[in-house]
Amino acid sequence: MRGLDLAVAPGTVCGILGPNGAGKTTAVRLLTTLLRPDAGSARVAGHDLVREPEAVRRAIAVTGQHASVDGDLTGRQNLRLFARLHRVRGPAERAAELLDRFGLTEAADRAASTYSGGMRRRLDLAASLIRRPEILFLDEPTTGLDPASRNIVWEAVRDLTADGTTVLLTTQYLEEVDRLAHDIALVDKGRVAHTGSPAQLKALIGAHVEIVVTDADLLVKAAGVLDQLTGGEPSFDHDRNAIGAITRDSTLTLPRLVRELDAAGVPLLDASIRPPTLDDVFLRLTKELAT
């Protein structure tokens, strides 16, 4: 960690994105008191990480590849154990309630080691929700899950934030961040490189415009028009007689693009404006960071 500044609003989902080795897992391990920082400070749910780790632990819950339930115990035994450790009154009732909510009642009395990946992750999440945490850390919660299990996890996350829980989500699936996160922190080399909502980060990149003309002789003329419209530097694909450009102008729509080029006397074979995906954002921004 080089100095990771991260402030997350209560009741929101903050997605932490970054290439492998960027420091995501280290950040989560620090914030969940699993690692002690050499220097610097952080407040988690208003408590100092170094001086009040107990208070931090009372406010958080962690689910992820690195924090797991006990495979030698059944699902029910696991939840009862964690309920007891959380001082829940009526641990058996609480366990039954969570098993039901996560669709695990049928498998409740089987050893957790016999569960499928999806069931296992659901049990992990259930164990984190014994008491509603102020902050829930989800470390790649849906890696390797089938779509049905993934939806259950996503549903649970939405319910939690509706109740006021703050969620810190690290994931490799950009679609997951796009669907769940209110804010994104792009982490690279142990520091936060960019923050913003998914829409803000996409606006940072701009949309990708591409046109295909009928004849190679028209490329220069077409590029001139495109340059005026987008203000970006056009790139040529001579094999396909295609020109691409980036635009940050949200008023540039497809009909307008076609009209302007038609008016300039450029016959088109194809035209498209593609809004950026978070993949584009991720690739572009990490590439920029690398240079």
Place this chain on the structure above:
Amino acid sequence: MSMLAYDGTAMLGRQLRRVRNNPGLLILTQTMPITMLLFFGYVFGSALAMPGEEYRSFLVPGLLVATAANGIMTGMFQAAQDVHRGVTDRLRTLPISRAAVPLGQSVADVLVTAAGLVPFLLVGLAVGWRVEGSALRAAGALALLLLFRFATTWIGIFLGLLTGSEEAAGQLGGATFVLPLLSNAYIPAEGLPGWLRALAEWNPISAVTTALRDLFGNAPVPEGAAWPVAHPIAGSLIWCALLIAVFAPLAVRRYARGED
């Protein structure tokens, strides 16, 4: 303190449930010493100068202590497994007592060991071993044995948290099999060359074994032995106190701090 007791009891319950859910390992660790008693007792017992029945009486306390020393192996394996599977990390993010998790594991291990004494001692009685002294002294022998198990489990828990890998724990655990071979658990140390005898008698297993033989009345304290064996009860208590004083805080600290 009440937090430690409450959380420790919950963790103790977890360990006992694990054993109940998965009795295979328990059965294996229980049949091992019985098999060794029958093999050593009859094979070595026929070859040694000591008469067979006398050797088997000599062997029962030795095997009890050698088996107790396996606390290093089981403690290490369970702790490493928890680290490897991420269970330790989850527990470390909970607002529970830092000592509760290793303490729960060590106490559970002692309880399981105590239960396992019953079948072994029954087989011992069947092959000719007897309690020759008072019942009180015999009870003292069993208490000392369990104290020794408690101590070795802490060594195991510390090493398991340190390695964090089931494979490494398995390999290192195999090495603990050698420890009783370098002691008076299976053979009288008096016949060994001087330097080897000294080495064997400074092995904590020898002091505890001699104390058990003395308390059960199976064999006299050997002449001219190193201090812990010559004063087996005091020697055993000091060894146990020393091991617990060193390894319990190390294990708890390791658990509380994690890998940094």
